[in-house]
Amino acid sequence: MRIPNRFAPQVLIVAVAVAIAACQPAPAPTAPEPEPYDASAGADARRIEADVRFLADDLLEGREAGRRGHDLAALYVAQRMRATGLAPAAQDDQGQRSYYQSVPMLAATREAEGAALMVHRDGGDVALAFEREFLPDADFNAAEARVTAPMVFVGQGVHAPSLGHDDFAGLDLRGRIAVLFNGAPAAFDTDRRAFHASGREKLRELAARGAVGAIFVSTDAEDARSPWAHRADNWRRPGMRLRGADGVALDTFPQLRVIARVSAAAAPRLLDAGGHSARQLFADLDAGTLHGFDLPGTATLASRSRIEPVQSRNVVGVLPGSDPALAAEHVVFSAHLDHIGIGAAVDGDSIYNGALDNALGVAIMLEAAKRLAQSPQPPKRSLLFVAVTAEEKGLLGAEWFARHPTVAADALVANVNMDMPVLLAPTSDAVPVGIEHSSLQALVEAAAAKIGVTLSPDPIPEESIFVRSDQYAFIRAGVPSIYLVGGYQGRDGIDARAINGAFLREHYHRPGDDASQPIRYDDAARLAHLNAEIGQRIADAPERPRWNEGDFFGEMFGRGKVPEGRALNEDGKPPSGQETRSPGDS
Template identity: 55%
Template sequence: MRLTLAPLALCLLVACSGAPETPPTAVAPAPAPSTEDGARRIEADVAFLADDLLEGRAAGTRGYDLAARYVASRYRAIGLAPAGDDGSYFQKVPLLEARRVREGAAFTVQRDDGDLSFAFQDDFLPGLNFNASSHVVNAPLVFVGQAVHAPELDHDDFEGVDLRGKVAVYFSGAPSTFGNTQRAYHSSGLRKMSQLAERGAVGAIGLGNPVDEAKYPWARGARNWQMPGMRLVDAEGQPVDAWPELKATASLGVEGARKLLAGAPMPVDEIFERREKGTLESFDLPGRVTLAGATELKRVDSVNVVAKIEGSDPVLAGEHIAYSAHLDHIGIGAEVDGDGIYNGAFDNALGIAVMLQAATELQADTTKPKRSALFVAVTAEERGLLGADYFAKFPTVPRESLVANINMDMPVFLTDVTDVVPIGVEHSTLEADVQAAAAQLGVGLTADPKPEEVVFVRSDQYAFVRQGIPAVYLDAGIKARNPDIDALALYEDFLTGHYHQPSDETDLSIHYPSAAMLARLNAEIGRRVGNADTRPAWKEGDFFGKTFGGQASP
């Protein structure tokens, strides 16, 4: 591990005790940078944000506050105006933090043919309870497939099932028979919990499956059981999306799932196969489950870091394009090869650096776009898109003035590529702006190579989508300039070996010129949206447009 502190970093270290303070008013913009300058600036930003000094930038920690101060100082250096609370660069985000307590955690099933016991960490982890410091539930078990209610697709995992007073057992995701859009929407964990609570369940148990576990092994995630979870706190001080009806939750790895499903009316391997085919059926499981656990709860605050480029049109300047990237990562966790700092160089120091470079390019324009542009470094993405959710619901500008979101998250550039992957672009008229900007800059556009990962609902753009705001997330491309290099294979190797691991550091082969290309493309998209005669709209009949509202295109 290296600790390399630039002079600016040392200044920030001295200044950053306690909550962030308001930096001085923005200065005049610098001349437009070259692509080479952009790559160097991105590299410098990543070097600081992914340094051990920041201890993984977990929301609610001093390391995150250091990162927030750094981004605010960069905004000021670029020449961006403050757009947070009270004339500052910071928007306060109220949070409730929850941590598991190992002592007292229990998962047992009482059956006529003998009781089953599940081992903490090896088999199961208790869910975090944001409503009480301890819980015990004893109730019957019901398997409910993937806990999906999709009447528009004539699919209902709850049909004929009485969940009242019972613990629901389910797989993540949504049926593979669904189209990509509906599959993304119905894969949302928040939606599943809401559906279970509405139907009277008193608990929920999520099951691992062999396909996902091959990519993300249970043991790798479970070793970080001490890492906290978070929820937003409402005006009355209550946690948001906490569902007090669900008094206990837990998750099981594949081996734990096999043990629990052993009493099912069909072989366990057949259940796993049905999950992959999208043909699961609901059924009662024998016995009663006892789930017990304890949680340490603490109120914490974090900040989104918000800046603005004022639009040039006296009327359209009142409308805003929101650029976003999450500033947080997962902090300090279980050591791997002697390293317990999860630096998050790709995830998402690089995304923040790309956003800063896009801001630099837009600010350097002699004539600014007609609409204003916001730059929002959001907190607590790793805890459930919380900072973006808070900003989208309570923006620092009039809510109705937000016309589009352009998000940047973990662009894994490990080699020189000629393309980007525009996630979610097909849902709105932003598609035309993305296509025109890419054509102008000679950047290829490649369809999502892994739609089954449903990333459109797994990053911060989805918080804006849920508020009816058209959004796009441009991911790193997969077409290497060198035909002998398989960029997609490099990306998959990153996910397997480095994603949410201490090894996501700057000593990986980050290709900064490709990141600068993405920044330039994002800036050009913003120019086109900013100068368009009409604001972006959902395409006619689009699923997300119909589901979450907002203006539809004719």
């Protein structure tokens, strides 16, 4: 998006005013007086549009976590929270109440010089081309890393004995480089498939079995959905991980000295050996008949990264509960404030504005907060509103908040997350991803019925989106969660599903996701109303939400449960002997 010159001075004046206002001394930890609520027709839609146009402006440079554009966005959101009547719900370094929760991270940027992926076989050495055929993951533990080792193909790297599936059966990974496909078996139910498709879980399994490196190979189907060229275009963009008090990256796997990604087009150069072929392995994957084997030859992986500390922040406001018996319990609304910043130019535009992803989600959350702050029936439980940072870097802001909540950890009773509502066509529905997992379902259905919103099922369960946005950080902390997105049932004969699909193909994580799109702010206002009604019902329910009996995520992560190999110390780091390395592009 480009700013018309006639608007640039006004935008700069507003930005400076917001920054000055938000930098004033923090108010007392009580809700400030909210600005008057304009309930006239369309006022809610206009407020949402104003927020989106500011947050998705070129001035904010794509709101990349840890960069000045995101800092300005955080200042803006804090001021909007204050004007709405939310009290600051975090603490600054001096222990004073603040809207800002610091999130310490490390940024690692790949460097082309020194990167290598070479296959050594009897017929000679084969070197894959950097960027065009392979990319190493950014390394958060070593500026330079190199490993040469035998290879072993491990299917999709899934160990699920309860489902009778083990890609590692009969294979020795010790001292070897694991070669694998993404995803999880199609025969798994949606929940287990989502969990086992996680890059974090795959790398954890590889490290536990003694692997020294990993190569993820894309398939033709993957590259058709998300072209390798689009992913490789922005290899210079830094990756990020949370940083512990000792300055070391958290949630990384140092045993895996180099992790690399290979395009589907280059897969035969790696996999065509010993009677095997990439084409046949792709077919075996589709048929569910994939098996592991020792891959002939050895491989050399090398990477070089520039590592630097980065500081970003979550923005946290609270609407205190009205019932003394329930006010200590908190419902958490979340929406990620960051996007992916400045990157490779497309048609001369290099700013990735992130209007739908996720300026619109933040604006909807702010409007829901405004509705709730003005409710004639003040919610009984307290409501936290968190604009989290670094979702695009791996859910890092939400992960930090879930590990270090600004209230007691057991006081978090539910999470309602909003991420990238694609509202480009008039619709009559919304999609509450994950309602089937907990008692939140009845509350969400009642809220939708009151407002007149149809609830539709997840249209792409195979994409496992329930574990791909910030709600997953809360789920891993044992908090029942839902993820609200826009619907796909078009009104007036419009094919909303096709329009949404075109956005995902052409503008998702591209400069074209800007405020010039025909965003349906009336539908956004309806979604904000639904958010507010859901929050009110959770806050006023006699009992806190609970996971359904036998639910996979409840069994895996429910309060008081620590899955094997996943315990964390107070600082969020694994216990001694369970060191981990980067989850890659999970």
